[in-house]
Amino acid sequence: MNLKQFLALEADCDPEALVDLRALDCVSEYDFHLMCPICHCPFVQPMRLQCDHVFCQECLSSAITTSRLADSDEFPCPSCRNPTSDVSTSVPRLLINMCDDIQVRCPFTVQGCQEIVPRGHVQSHVDKYCGYRLVPCPDGSCNKTTRKKDLHPDERCMHGLRQCSHCEEDIMEQDYEEHDRELCPSLEATCVDCETVVLHRDLKKHTETCPEVVSPCAASKYGCSIKVRRAEIATHEQHCPLIAMSPYFKAQNTRLDSLELTIRHLQQRNEIFEDGLANIRSTLVESARVGVTDRTSGRAAIDSEQARTEDSPEEFADRSSSVSSNATTYLLSLHESLRDEVGQLSHAITDLDARASMAIMNESLRIKEDMAHTNAAVNSVRMQVQWLMNPRLHHGTRAGFRTNTASTAGNEGARSQLTSSSAPGTSNTAGPSLGPLRPRRPSDSGREGTKL
């Protein structure tokens, strides 16, 4: 049938008259395959889906109403979530039989019914046979309920009060018989030990003091196994060695208790300290790891060992001493390796220094040599220039003397030939003074300055 038909099906049955099979107390163990995956009870009116998963009718209809998308014809199976549109009422007879065969207690156990019946029969048991089922009082004006078996054959109300003839208590009529037989405190009872007859209500007090009641020795908790009548217990207790020792036992017990308490306190403190230590250690390892990451494999091995010790804090207690010595050696080795490294570095620096100064010296020597060469060349060039200039100068001086006496114009012309630096407007007076000197060019003065 499709989903709509299925949902309509449920509205037909009347839940009031039926026993709630899910609330029953199962006596026998049942296979968990018989359990509905939704309500976790043995199937009640099982239904089957296309995917062969089985659910109670009631569970299935609430699953459909919650998980079906607005009025669609499909809904996901609560077990495998396969889309399903069809519900089959036919499940294997075997399954129904197995579910109906589970032994359950009658739902009126609280009222006193001791009956255990198969689940399939519980409905008929309640309907027909169970005397403890609560039924409304036959008297319409009384709103109480009464157990079915207590109903008066004449169908009259049994809820009226009636006074007990012995204890003068008011008892409801339906309970009167039971009260009169067992519960009335003014009934007489016989003590099982001394066979004295006492009142029912005094029986308890009597058993506490009855000299015939067999009771254990006061030192039973310390191991005395003797049990004698109360009248004789005093004689026994005078001779019982355990009684004599009981004060010591007691003192020892209190001491043990207090010691246990102290130990617990110490354990707690120890735990706190261990936690603190572990914290410190993890910070240490952390800081060490930052420095060590690019170091050699040997140190990495130490590091990993350190990490391993940290991995198991519960083993820490028994290994704490070795771990702390480990940490010290580790730090020492770290220190040693650092020292080595610093030594290597300083060595390298000295090496470099020597090499650099050698290089500088070589270079400067070559430069010096070069300079000497250049100086020599310059000197030779100067010599050549002088040698070349000399005849010309001589020639110039001689011409100068000659023109000086003849005309100034001639002098000027000759001088302008010789030197470019002399201004054309030089006075006549300056002319003769230049004559004996060698005429200078700016490059000459520069060379004289640099001459060594």
Next chain:
Amino acid sequence: MGSQKRIAKELAELVETPPEGITVELADESNLYEWTVHMEGPDGSPYHVQRKIPGEALLPTGYPFKPPAVSFATKIYHPNVTTDEKGSMCLGMLRPDEWKPSSKISAVLQFARQLLAEPMPDDAVEGRIAEQYKNDRKRFEEIARDWTRQYATS
């Protein structure tokens, strides 16, 4: 109410035969829908401390048709647990479209504990932690252990 009966049944089962490392009780005796869960960190995981990690399971009134919600009461450093105050846990099987009414809370809790042992970084809510879990396992475990020690034991 069908849901109460089933919840009571599951609770009784969990209290009677608790799964390994998990204890369950009602946060409030009169309310079946709020459970207090104590979970022991799995052996060898960074969440293994002497005390159990407290958490809670909230059951909707529509249970078992609606999924329950599982969260930790203390901060947990884990790719699948949010690091905010709620500490809610992301379990695939608890997503509304993945949930099946036939799943039991016992299974959910056992799955949650399994997740502590083996996080699922591909299904993470805290992407940064998932990244670290994948790339720098050592550091992740260190922080997770630190957090557990710091929050779960105080």
